[in-house]
Amino acid sequence: MAGAGLSTAFTPLFGKTIGPADKIRLGLIGTGSRGAGLATLIREMPDYDLVACCDIIPENLQKGLSLASKTAKGYTDYRKLLDDKSIDAVVIATPLYLHYPMAVAALQAGKHIYLEKSMTYDIPQAIDLVKKVKASGLVFQIGYQYRYYGLYHRVKEIMKENWLGKITHFECQYNRNSNWRFPVKDPKMERAINWRMYREYCGGPLSELCAHEIDVVNYLTDSRPVKVVGLGGINYWKDGRDTYDNIRTVYDYPNGVKASVTSVLSNAYNGYSIRILGDKATVEILRDKALIYPETINNAKGTVDGVTGATIAVTTQGKGAEVKFGKPGEAELEPTVFALKDFAECVRNKKEPVSNVETGRDGSIAIHMGNAAADTEKVQYWKPEYSA
Amino acid sequence: MNRKAYSFWLAAAAxxxxxxxxxxxxxxxxxxxxxxxxxxxxxxxxxxxxxxxxQTQTDSIFKSLDNSLSIYQPGSLIDAFNASQEGVVMDKHLTNVVWRSMEIYEQTGGLFDMTVFPLVRAWGFGTKGSDQLPDSAAIHAIMPCVGSDKLQIFGGKLVKNNPCIQIDVNGIAQGYSVDVVANFLEARGVRNYIVEVGGEIRTKGHKYPGKERMSIGIETPSATEFDAPEIRAVISIGDGAVTTSGSYRKFREQGGLRLSHIIDPKTGFPVQREVVSATVVAPDAITADGFDNALLAAGVDGAFGILRAHPELQAYLIYRRSDGTVADTASAGFGKYLVR
Incomplete structure (x- = not known):
């Protein structure tokens, strides 16, 4: 069986061609909160037919199947789902520690993969997955949906057009004021449901929340961090968790650009935000909008008595102007819909996704470096072999 | 006091x-x-x-200007004209601005046209933004409402020949406001001043105590609507006015294309010319402001055509070459203003 899978994986041609009118037959592995959320979006998309769901928790599986095709099959063992030859692609939305084994198995089974972020549990897995994906010839996308969201495209564009001047810092936070737990009826299920609390399964807030922001900084700067310092602790939610309830890291990017990446689970003011600091203006990215705050430098004016120019709109100090994005009349959709649409496009046209295994690797390695910096209280450096 | 005696005392006081x-x-x-x-x-x-x-006096001047000329102020006289079927009786400000606008309409071959408002609105640059862009059919349907030759002045009344005609004097009102404030200063005996409204300027006399000339920076076109100005050239114009129209601050992005807020009244479409900034020096600000938009819409060659017919105007143009680089050019008489 493994041999047969491998031969499929290493054939550069796809098992079958999916025509533009054909629905992509999709399997969903992991139908917990994120998986069910994805299924809700997929159900509305003409590109997909959700034909199989898999989860080890019966309630989750029922929920997933209720959102899938009427004839969809339910599985508790993902390997059984992968054995179904009629499935073209899988979405994997499981706890982080399962990403690598499931992705490798899916590649071996010849499935295109949409893998939720972050990509892998550790650095060796990230490096290895790059090799395996490249050898497979299959489409492999990581669920960093902001790379597909017009808001971020526009921010990248205005950075390129020098609206912000020289950019020196990013300030990223992903905060909440909650214990970040899901209710558990059966105490035996605590670790399966609240896997985000345990290092055995994930990297805590950095891998599950800030991952998006690290990926966004990588995307906006077209680079990856050189080194990182960090401090973290469990100082508020002393409830048996062993992942941090607060972590603050500073990533150093090429040319001295620094990105602070913070997650605090005891304050929710502007919960999700990325501020980009330039010497001409600041952009503040929130969930579904971005504001631009110009600097009030006006050196030029001091040397003359007046300046003639196109009328300057009055901007109030401290009040941002909203960054306009998207095409006129375009529907405002959940960013993930754009990501899933593009995944379908990549599967049909055999294209490499924008959020691919290499950008995914860069994000995952950065996350692990950040956690290691906080764990060891030592600077962590990007090693050449990470991206060899 | 009778009217004559009143005038005498007024003159004496002045x-x-x-x-x-x-x-x-x-x-x-x-x-x-x-x-x-x-x-x-x-x-x-x-x-x-x-x-x-x-300050109270200047604020009250601006208030009276807004009451008359602001399309952003519901209930302004211009708003009443736009809403009317036939037209309105004009006040002093609207009379002054409309007369000058009509003259400049003639002198620029229609490139400056205050009846462009329905087009401006269709393209989303009006008082309310719009999400949709108009198609050519929509623009075609608006064109019968455009053209200052469809306006007439009878007595003190501005009359339209079609209810759909609406005017927007934003292209000239700031320049006019500068003149109104400058005239107010002059009436109070001030002979040395610089008045600036939104980048439109009028100067007279010198700076004291050193009796230096007043210097005016011409801004480099910037990418955004709110950039702090960077100076490209510095001029000193003595007694006169200078204004600048630029397609660089106000624009809409559409599929990677920037739509200028300057609409060509002849085509109905946003100006896609190579001139990104036109600076005009004229005896008064209303003239400079009326012509700067027209020069922007005319392109470099067209602008020089207009300037040849108007020796009282000098202009400095910043334009984009076809390879995307930015260059500048000026009328022959502009050089004498350059300080650095």
Whole structure:
């Protein structure tokens, strides 16, 4: 069986061609909160037919199947789902520690993969997955949906057009004021449901929340961090968790650009935000909008008595102007819909996704470096072999 | 007091004021007033022995201008005209602006046209933004409402020949406002001043106590609507006005294409010309402001065509070459203003 899978994986041609009118037959592995959320979006998309769901928790599986095709099959063992030859692609939305084994198995089974972020549990897995994906010839996308969201495209564009001047810092936070737990009826299920609390399964807030922001900084700067310092602790939610309830890291990017990446689970003011600091203006990215705050430098004016120019709109100090994005009349959709649409496009046209295994690797390695910096209280450096 | 005697005392008072303000050898102090008006900022600096104008007075001037000319102010006279079927009786400000606008419409071959408002709105640059862009059929349908030749003045009334005609004097109102404030200063005997409203400027006399010339920076076109200005050239114009129209601050992005807020009244479409900034020096600000938009819409060659017919105007143009690089050019008489 493994041999047969491998031969499929290493054939550069796809098992079958999916025509533009054909629905992509999709399997969903992991139908917990994120998986069910994805299924809700997929159900509305003409590109997909959700034909199989898999989860080890019966309630989750029922929920997933209720959102899938009427004839969809339910599985508790993902390997059984992968054995179904009629499935073209899988979405994997499981706890982080399962990403690598499931992705490798899916590649071996010849499935295109949409893998939720972050990509892998550790650095060796990230490096290895790059090799395996490249050898497979299959489409492999990581669920960093902001790379597909017009808001971020526009921010990248205005950075390129020098609206912000020289950019020196990013300030990223992903905060909440909650214990970040899901209710558990059966105490035996605590670790399966609240896997985000345990290092055995994930990297805590950095891998599950800030991952998006690290990926966004990588995307906006077209680079990856050189080194990182960090401090973290469990100082508020002393409830048996062993992942941090607060972590603050500073990533150093090429040319001295620094990105602070913070997650605090005891304050929710502007919960999700990325501020980009330039010497001409600041952009503040929130969930579904971005504001631009110009600097009030006006050196030029001091040397003359007046300046003639196109009328300057009055901007109030401290009040941002909203960054306009998207095409006129375009529907405002959940960013993930754009990501899933593009995944379908990549599967049909055999294209490499924008959020691919290499950008995914860069994000995952950065996350692990950040956690290691906080764990060891030592600077962590990007090693050449990470991206060899 | 009868009317004649009143005029006499008024004239006498004005002469006294004038002699006071301009008495030779008297030490002139610097007075500055600044504030917000017409959606932008204004700044007045004048040199006189004692205060001649208060902020309250300038604010009230701007208020009376807005009551007449602002399309952003519901209930303004221009708003009433736009909503009317036939037209309205004009007040002093609207009369002045409409007459000059019609003259400049003629002199620019229709490139400056205050009836462009329905087009401006269709393209989403009006008082309310629009999400949709118009198609050519929609623009075609608007064109019968465009053209200053469809307006007439009977007595003190501005009359339209089609209810759909709406006017927008934003292209000229700031320049006119500068003139109104400058005239107000002059009526109070001030002979040395610089008045600036939203980048439109009028200067007279010198700076004191050093009696230096007043210098004006011409801004480099910037990428955004709110950039702090960077100076590309510095000029000194003596007694006169200078205004700049640029397609660089106000625009809409559409599929990677920037749509200028300057609409060509002849085609109905946003100007896609190579000129990104037109600076005009003229005896008064309403003239400079009326022509700067037209030069922007005319392109480099067209602009020089207009300038040849108007020796009282000098202009400095910044334009984009076909390879994307930015260059500048100026009318022959502009060089004498350049300081650096």
């Amino acid at each position: 002469i006294c004021l004038f002699t006071l303000a301009s008495r030779p050898g008297a030490a002139l102090k610097t007075f500055r007033i600044s504030g917000r008006a017409q959606g932008t900022t204004y700044a007045i600096t004048y040199y006189a022995e004692r205060p001649a104008v208060s």
